[in-house]
Structure formats: C-alpha cells, structure tokens
Amino acid sequence: MTIKQVKTGWQVNIQPGGRGAKRVKKTFDKKADALAWERHVRAKVQESPDWAPARKDARPLAELCTLWFNLHGQGLRAGEDTYRRLLAMCEAMGNHRAETFTAEVFAEYRKRRIDDGVTPNNMNREHAYLRAVFNELIRLGHWKRDNPLKLLRAFKIQERQLSYLKAEEISQLLDSLAASNNRNVELIARICLETGARWSEAESLRTTHVHSNMVQFSQTKSNKTRAVPVRAELVQRLKDHHATHGIGERFFTDAANQWAFSEAVKAAGLTLPTGQATHVLRHTFASHFMRNGGNILALQKILGHQSLTMTMRYAHVAPDHLIEATAFNPLAKPAL
Secondary structure, eight states, rough: OOOEETTTEEEEEEOOTTTTBEEEEEEEEEEEHHHHHHHHHHHHHHHHHGGGGOOOOOHHHHHHHHHHHHHHGGTTTTTTHHHHHHHHHHTTOOOOBGOOOHHHHHHHHHHHHHHHTTOOOHHHHHHHHHHHHHHHHHHHSSSOOOOOTTTOOOOOOOOOOOOOHHHHHHHHHHHHTTTSSSSHHHHHHHHHHHHHHHHHHHHHHHHGEEOOOOOOOOTTTTTTEEEOOOOOHHHHHHHHHHHHOOTTTTOOTTTTTHHHHHHHHHTTOOOOOOTTTTHHHHHHHHHHHHHOOOHHHHHHHTTOOHHHHGGGGGGOOOOHHHHHHHHTTTTTSOOO
C-alpha cells in the first residue's frame, strides 16, 4: 500500500522514480489530500523524469573507470596507461561506491600521496584523469549526477625556469653522442635540435614523414600533425641511416635510445635540471630560435603549442626582440 492510515493521519509512501529510486513520504490529515498528492507526484515524474529523485547507484568507482575505458579511453593514444593509473587510484581510495565518492575523499587521498613524497604535479595529473572520467560519462549519459571533482581546485605549480644548452654545451653533447655505441642517439638528438621536436616524435619518424626538405611529425602530444622545414644535410643523413639501420619504414628501432642519451650527457660532463633529460633539446631549440631573432608566433607553430601562453615561456631569452614594445607602443610613437 502506498497510502495507509497512521496515528497522525494518512501517509503517502512511494518511490516516484521506480524501484531503486529514493523513497518519499508525506502525511496528510485527509485521505483525499493524500491521494491527490500521490497522483500529482506520479504525473510530475511522467512529465519530467529528471524531476524524480536520482536512483541509487551501487557501482564501484573502478566500474565507472572500466566503462570510461570501454566507451572512450581505448581510443586514446595513452588510454591503456591512463586506465591502469585509474584502477590503481581506485584501489588506493578503497574503491568507493561511485555515489558516495566526493571531492573530500579525493582530497584526503591526495594529501596521503603528497605525504608519501608524490609531487603536486603528479597529483594534478591524477586529479585531471578522474575528473575527465566523470565528464566523459556525463556526456555519454552514463552518469546522471554532477561531477564530484568539478569544484576541487588543482594545486598551483610554481613554474620552473626552463634551462637550455649554450653553443659550447651543444658541441660537447654532440661529440659525446657521436662516441656512443648506440647507432641512433646522435641523429635523434640532431632532429630535436633542428626542429624543436620532442624525443618521442623524432624517435618515431618514418620514411613517409620526410620529403622535400620537410619533416612531418604525426605522433604528437596534441594528436595534430605538423611539418617543419629542415636542411638538406639532415634529410640526407636520415636517408643514409635508414639504408644502413632502418627496418621497414622506421628510421630508429633501438629501445635503449633514451638511456644512451643519459649516458652521453654524463660523459659530456653536463648537468641537466631534474625532470628535463631529453626535453632540454626542445628547450634549446626554442631558446636559440628566440635569441636569434625568431618570431614568437612562428615558434608556436613549429613547436605545435595549442596556446601561445606555452610558447611565451621562451620570450624572456629575446630581450632585444621584445624591447620593441617600448619603442613601438602608441604613446612612444603614435601611428600616422
């Protein structure tokens, strides 16, 4: 019975959203009022299903992550790695029921991880992964509630000054790389220094990506293809290297290339900032590009940055170029 007589009157006890939904109760003095209210609630649910209280959701957090991976994540370049990280996070947080998972739960987990020595930058990454899971499931219609992490702010990270190699250090490094037993490492480094490519982008180059003194990078961080002009000498070196060491369309196949780079850096007596390693080559290209009078917008296109804000990190190394702001502003020199 959805309506029954109690000591205080007539009580309506219903689940307007159906089985599993939240139950609502209300008591009236008269049975007629109770019947009318019940009809009103049921009609309201029929007109607008979203009006009904949300059904209980017993799915554990890991199940949502698996659903995200099956419907969306497996199509991403780093989807499998992200999925493994998500499952590890769920286990570390006790694999909460999704409906009881809150920003506070994640904040407490984040604090434990920070106390264990995990960097704030890594925690921001985990935060972004899990927030993206809820956002995507909301878009796909598999999560009807709000994103529990939408109001939780990420840590503000103090940006480190980007370091780059000076001309003499570049020569030292190239000599050391040339002396390496690894047959690929010196040429990969040259590609990065001549094009500003990331190490993984240069390492994954194929013969179809090099033509007409142009190198095309397709396996990029932004998933957008970009092409960079190069000198004919570099193109010839790539062709010669492929003829001797290439396999199929690939120029480079050795899995130990990054390790060989690190060893060559040590042998050259260079000290790189923590966390930069091969990325210093990209910073070196960008810094020298600006110091030599390059245009910041051209650099943005070469590096493949979606936002000019990322590229502006290199502006400080070109004081002579940017000093034009003081000479050409409208107060210093009004336009005719």
